[in-house]
Amino acid sequence: MRRALLMGRFQPFHLGHLQVVRDILGEFPQLIVAVGSATFNYLEKSPFTAGERIWMIHEALAESGLDMSRIYITAYPNIENNAAWAAHLKSLLPPFHVAFTGNALPHILLKEAGIEVRPLEMINRELYCASEIRRRMLEGEDWESLVPPAVARIIKEIKGVERLKFIVRGESDPLHW
Amino acid sequence: MRRALLMGRFQPFHLGHLQVVRDILGEFPQLIVAVGSATFNYLEKSPFTAGERIWMIHEALAESGLDMSRIYITAYPNIENNAAWAAHLKSLLPPFHVAFTGNALPHILLKEAGIEVRPLEMINRELYCASEIRRRMLEGEDWESLVPPAVARIIKEIKGVERLKFIVRGESDPLHW
Amino acid sequence: MRRALLMGRFQPFHLGHLQVVRDILGEFPQLIVAVGSATFNYLEKSPFTAGERIWMIHEALAESGLDMSRIYITAYPNIENNAAWAAHLKSLLPPFHVAFTGNALPHILLKEAGIEVRPLEMINRELYCASEIRRRMLEGEDWESLVPPAVARIIKEIKGVERLKFIVRGESDPLHW
Amino acid sequence: MRRALLMGRFQPFHLGHLQVVRDILGEFPQLIVAVGSATFNYLEKSPFTAGERIWMIHEALAESGLDMSRIYITAYPNIENNAAWAAHLKSLLPPFHVAFTGNALPHILLKEAGIEVRPLEMINRELYCASEIRRRMLEGEDWESLVPPAVARIIKEIKGVERLKFIVRGESDPLHW
């Protein structure tokens, strides 16, 4: 059975990601959504824990009526040695045959490990973009319309916007200590 | 929504585990199956990678007709500091309210972190036991009847029994090098 | 017995820190001074080793006539996973009931772990500030008047200013190698 | 000022250790008590966290009427590379001139790093011995008489004996999971 891989940090998972998931499931019988940078959290560019991100993605895909028996969602930690990264990733995931990524480094590392890599065909990239969503959270603008309802609900439940504002304040403070 | 956690190394996932999953889903709306010792593999007591174990569990639960939208399956690496383990685990999983474990160390660590822990009510513990299954693999006895069909199929596909035999031979060899 | 925690990198410990220590000891029977980033040293922002920082703090508090039987001084290494940081910290320190910190990230992490956190009421923050002290060391200005005598004496004994100048020169050099 | 180092895991600190501390303070103006294996805890041979061990030692020495301004108590994590261990240790401690240890590996590593090492002159080694104390805890025999009163009080406060029994049960259980 052919299985596709979709990698990302998903800080947070948004409607652009959801569209990509739908597209891939139109072509492949199974999909692995792999949440990267698993141990990074409570940081300006990585505010949510891996567990929270798995939770958001699972609930978003389930509420969209997708067949969850065709979908794997799991997280993987980073490693320092890029040249061993593809093997590290493969050890943590079910076998996959095509990887989708919009980033150059995973692209080259997977390709050199003999894996077929395809670029993401993502709609409206400037809008459906995690850094744009975090910017809107920080500036009090609308961000809920850019993410699936389950993601918006969970971020509110965990007080994610307050967390992000708190973190950013810390990082921009002079470090007296 | 109340969510239960079932932890284990699942080397491999067997019919005793499957029964526990069914029992928990009879009581809780959602279940997280968390695969421990994620980075240990190709070892006598841990022959399968985390990815292979996620794959086996997913396929076994799906073929059993369970509602996969109610189930999370993910893996987590070990850490050295036991006293920080519960917080590490929580950061890698969606929120959970009750944890099921048959092991004393996770039991005490989760309990001291304020999490409700329940013992496993596992049928026929001598038989449905991962170390017994690995023993049978090594000695050429029947093991397939102790695991869900999907698990047996995947272990054959990845030549898991040959792998285990190869590993064990290595570990018992005198280490000339 | 109620015990307070004062965290910092203490690069170096200065008169602002000393004032905070006095204030806390006026309210709490015991105080833990915890030296963070324990394994970072010989860096522009972290020139002193954890051992040197423990040494400076101990001697500064002792020379101030404080009752050392009420004070703990210890160091702790960083970890990558912020969401597990509070548990990591707790495992390395005696029990504490209130934490004092001037930084947003420790603040939110300790608070979410159920620990009471209070901001620092530090006098003359622009002056009594470790980065200002390091700047003065580099530019040959007076810095001794901003730290307790024991700290100035130890920094001279270990040739700390020369070390800092050497390190900074290295970091600004083009990296030919 | 000459400073001595006393290293150990202190699982737990006992009256033999206390005697050694007194002896060293009779000869040296200052003493560093360094708690090793800082990140190991909730294990059969290492039941107590580094923070708990620092706490026990501090309270035991303070209740003995020793001058705490002459004593440092801190913890250090292990590293894999033994040949770099002495340098690692030195970076985490104030300068020291003589190290006391009853163990051969630290002895040789410190000596090869140019540090004077002296063996421990410990009274009644079979009795005042951490593994004997843990054995007595597990078998319900008297152990309190082998440790300073503060250590006994803290171990009771943290329910240390129950913890140890729980851990040991876990380790001797067959690992079904």
Place this chain on the structure above:
Amino acid sequence: MRRALLMGRFQPFHLGHLQVVRDILGEFPQLIVAVGSATFNYLEKSPFTAGERIWMIHEALAESGLDMSRIYITAYPNIENNAAWAAHLKSLLPPFHVAFTGNALPHILLKEAGIEVRPLEMINRELYCASEIRRRMLEGEDWESLVPPAVARIIKEIKGVERLKFIVRGESDPLHW
């Protein structure tokens, strides 16, 4: 036998390095070429793996007609704790008596560990410079004339210039994922 150490990241090894090797071998019977940042690769400033760098250096020195029985070439990983770095390095290399480095941090760390350190007398530093060579690779200018023929040949064989361009593109892309 007196042995010199030449450290660097060698991203890549160039004619300036080669000249230094010749100079050192004119004075010392043996030389260790130690490749630092061994686990960093596929990065803009560190495009080549440690293995590739060892390969380039070995072939470049051999083709230059140098006596390879007088030369060691090996790699070492970084560690976090600078104050333990010299001991870490020493454990990974044959004994050496003088270290050559053009960088301030290794200089101070080795010197404080009691090792004689000498600055590099490198010809034409602006030209024979690894960052200049990488810049030329990226901009399509001549870089081959700045490295030994074997280095140019290996970089072509591993498609190193294409790799570097790919990596840089990735790092400058907005991080949508």
Place this chain on the structure above:
Amino acid sequence: MRRALLMGRFQPFHLGHLQVVRDILGEFPQLIVAVGSATFNYLEKSPFTAGERIWMIHEALAESGLDMSRIYITAYPNIENNAAWAAHLKSLLPPFHVAFTGNALPHILLKEAGIEVRPLEMINRELYCASEIRRRMLEGEDWESLVPPAVARIIKEIKGVERLKFIVRGESDPLHW
């Protein structure tokens, strides 16, 4: 150019290893001798540092009159994730086409990574065996005749036998601390 890999811990390098090196160089133009467990040292089964082992091997091969321009000698650290080990190893070594190993685990891991693996044809395996040599060192029997002269000379120079005896004594001592 075809390049062979010979892996081992080489604790210490002996005449059996030397014979294998000669045999491989009779068939392959180049050979990589890769020293494993690079950060393990001062242990009963791993008494020598990686640097000492590289030194012994280099001097032994050079004194045997082998052409050192055909030989690479380097060390690599262990990693936890066996399934990523082959990729980790490849990143630290020049390209190789055939690997020689007498151990089952490296054998299966390299084979599954697509590398040709061949068993060692080692003469007199009971005699030319590192654990037998260490046993003889401990018991005061002849061991020098089992290793190349350069290895015996270096072990004497670093007082390796005394070190091994010291370490073993430590490990068999009851751990009072």
